[in-house]
Amino acid sequence: MSRRLTVVLLTMLVLAGAMGLKTVVALHGNGAVVMANGGAPQPPIPWK
């Protein structure tokens, strides 16, 4: 049981860290795509 709770805690820590990092980056960024898979040219984002 305690192992499962540890997993839940670690998961929440990673999620909070990642989303916090993303929020900080998005706040200071210009809205460009951070990551893209593959070498294809990036089209414009339609919902910005």
Place this chain on the structure above:
Amino acid sequence: MPGPLGYCVWLICTLLEGAVVVCAIRTQSLRRYIFLNLYMALLFLVDVGRYQVLSHYGMTSNEYIYFYYYSDTLLTIGLYFALLNLYSLVFDEMKVERYLRLGAILLLGGTAWFSYAVVQQSSHRILSHFGYELSQNLYFVGLVLTYALWGAILKLRETRARLVQLVLALGVYFSAFAANYALQNLYRGAAVLHYVTPLLGCILPAAWAYCFLRVSEETRLTPSRLAAVPR
């Protein structure tokens, strides 16, 4: 539309993605690194599909835009599972697969929920925006997980050279995108940066192809503490 240099980089990247799977099959590592190879195979197929759609409909067409961003979401989920494949290999002797699966599902579900919560408030095109948001959020989750895995590798004093190199390549890949994003914000509109993003896409397939081809499964790193024994 991309110029000749853009097409050249794209072609090299696609060939490298195919080379990863070929090298893995040649060195009989396909099953052990199944999610890494599935991700690369999917990436190869998506790049071929993107070329078809781009050449038929054009860069600014809705077909290409939606195909690009939906496939990108699928690929980022694939990359997430590839990273989990590396996690299960690093922790295989500790018999914690059940907990890794639980953590992976919780993390993916949590990221999807966070993405939906953001999109619901800010967009009327929920489905397509959700896909994009999920992809970008999973990138950050992947970034944090990769650094956490590198910390675990150092702590466990992992000596399997191939595994270490695969994780390091992933770390370099994620970090390079972060640096590229920072540069894009610093030098907005710099023409050279248009070629940098596709070039970064070549890092991971190139490093993994080299790793499968040149580093055997039995190769071990010599721990420094054993290499310099005090008398």
